[in-house]
Amino acid sequence: MKVYGLTGSIGMGKSAVAAMFRRLAVPLFDADAEVHRLQGPGGALLTAIEARFPGTTGPMGVDRAKLGAAVFGHAGERRALEAIVHPAVRESREKFLRRNRSRPFVILDIPLLFETHGHKWLDGIIVVTAPAWKQRKRVLARPGMTPGKFRQIRRLQTPDAEKRRRADHIIHTGTTFAATQAQVRRLVACLGAKTGR
16 A cells, blocks of 8 residues: 655645545545544543643634634644644554555645655655645635734745655646646546556
């Protein structure tokens, strides 16, 4: 089984591309979705998060606004949260890999792939990209987003140009939905051919 990483900066269209892979029956592990599950109602991480960041959880799970305010822009606090979250996500990812070990290839959707050095053991890297103006337009359309917050997020992420330079495969989403779908279909066929299945 080959393991490929899917990544892309905020607003590049990675979630839409991940959904396209899923529709083509490619096993895909979504690290962000797993974090939401672990931090949602009854989530396994709520006790540890509440102990470290009091007042940030409730019956509905983590209050993302409160937790975000506690860690955003505070490197030490962010690392403390990562020390709680990352091991649990890693364990879930290992279970996913074991469940799908008979498949020719799988994809791990990891937003901070380069930032967390998770790319080193993969068989290849797929980067989702779009023009900077389109990225900005998409991100600033999100509820609660501001230009300042967007700049801060970008500073924490590996630059898009660097991600593209280090990619094995690139999906461009600055075009039409149909054109992006066609790129994804071609890549799935290519990755399947490489495994001989």
